[in-house]
Amino acid sequence: MTLDTADLVDRRIPGRSLEAPFYASREVFDLDLAAVWTRQWIFVAAEGELPEPGDYVTAAIGPYSIIVVRDDDENLTALHNVCRHRGARILTEERGSVGNIVCGYHKWTYRTDGSLLHAPAQDGGFDPACFGLKTVHVRSVGGLVFVCLAEDPPPDFAEVASRIEPYLLPHRLREAKVAARVDLVEDCNWKLTMENNRECYHCDGHPELVRSFxxxxxxxxxxxxxxxRPAYERYCRVRAELRETYDRLGLPYETIEELTRPSGFRIEREPLDLAGESFTPDGTAACRRLLADFPTARLGHLSLHWQPNAWFHVLSEHAITFAVLPIAPDRTLLRTTWLVHPDAEEGVDYDLGRLTKVWTATNEQDADLVTRAQCGITSPAYEPGPYAPSEYQVDAFCTWYLTRLREHLRR
Structure with missing residues (x-):
């Protein structure tokens, strides 16, 4: 039986979770790829992963493989990872460095800007200018790299970027280096990963995180x-103190929450508990070397949520990026990257285990929770349940998502 996706979208009840096919159906997953993943701005990397010309990362967005490379002019370029000869996958590693981009099949060779440099044994009428790698829209926002597969990306991205960058730039993420990167495959639909992140209704399941968060x-x-209530009263006291610090340092902190626009986002600067410096058991800094010339490490954290696939925590001394990428209807990649000052030394300025402990544990706990959700949703007994008031951002995410599906279905 063919699934009527338009009817499925239209009968969603606001304030309730989505019906099971949204999380389990291959038809809906394919619709997600067409309506969301190939049309929106997708976070794929931090600039710290591409510090030198020739450095690259690859990212899988559904059936698409994308190369993001720093070209010879030190600009970011995004390219389809498909040789223009007979379609072979060119770069097979997740990251690395190249002089030129060489296809391992027939040795077609491309410059880092995607132009074709050499194609062996072609006839005299062959024009290399016609066979460069296909390009993808790419944009860095304060050191965070986004790509868009659409021919015409959402037009509001530039305006959103201009509002986000003042929050990010003081932390100098463009200069930061990678301390660690962990890929975790979760046995769930990508939307469950995102929904889980958008609420703290379940945060008692994160004992390491709620020490400082x-x-x-x-x-x-x-x-x-x-x-x-005691934690909230403590939060309010610390927030008032920190806002004096933010004002003195010229750091923007007010919440901007526009979760249902095409380039939906939420950003704010807020306190952490205990020492208030980092995500550690006692709240003290995990890295002695601060990201920038801050006079104090006690700045809480800058939180950014991005529709449809990312969230970020930026602190005084390190930053963490989280990228969600779809693999299958019931499998999702969560890629977590920790960034530190470019001169910070492991074993001297930071202990890698301490730096990554809280979010490694939290990610593993969340992976178990979203697997449970996927298992329950696929039961015939499942029916959409009501969100609690504190889950309003989950509802906003679903509203954003369904709006993108409706726009696609009307085309």
Missing amino acids: FPTYGYREDQLPPPL
């Missing part, structure tokens, strides 16, 4: 469960 995220004061 206030578990009151998403709650209004009049909605707070009594056990969370």
Whole structure:
């Protein structure tokens, strides 16, 4: 039986979770690729992963393989990882460095800007200018690299980028280097990964995280469960103190929440608990070398959410990026990258285990939770349930997602 995706989209009840086919159907997954993943700006890397000319990363977005490379002029270029000869996959590693981009099949050779440099044994009428690698839109925002596969990307991206960058630039992420990168495959649909991140209703399942992260995220004061009130009162006191620091340092901190626009996002600067410096058991800095010339490490964290596939935590002394990429209806890649000052030395300025401990544990706990969700949703007994008030950002994500599907289905 063919699934009526338009009807499925139209009958969604606001304030409730999505029906099972959204998470389990191959037809919906293919629709997601067409309506979301090939049309929106997708976060794929940090500039710190591409510090020198010739450095590259590859990213799989559904059936597409994308190369992001720093070209010989030190600009970022994004290219389809498909040889223009007979279509072979050119670069097979997730990251590396090249002089030129050489296809391992028949040795067609491309410059780092994608232009064809050499094609062996072609006839005299062959024009190399007609056979460069196909390009992909690419844009760095404060050191975060986004690509868009659409011919005409969402037009609001430039305006959104101009509002996000003032928050990011003081942390000098363009200069930061990679301390660690971990790929985790979760046994769930990509939307469950994103929904799980958009609420803290489940944060009591993250004992390492809630040592320093206030578990009151998403709650209004009049909605707070009594056990969370002491943490909320502490949060308010620290927030007031930190805002004086932010004002003195010229760091923007006000919340901007526009989650349902085409380039949907949420950004804010907010406190951490305990020492207030980092995601560690006691809240103290995980790296002695700060990312920038801050006079204090106690800056809480800058939080950025991006529709449809990323979130970020930027602190005084390191930053963490999280990229979500779809593999199959029930499999999703979560790629986590830790960034530190370019001169920070492992074993001297930071201990890698301490730097990565909290979010490694949190990611593994979340992977278990979203696997449970996927298993339950595929049961015939499942039906959409109501969101709690603190899960309003999950509802906003679903609204954003369904809007993108409706736009696609109307084309």
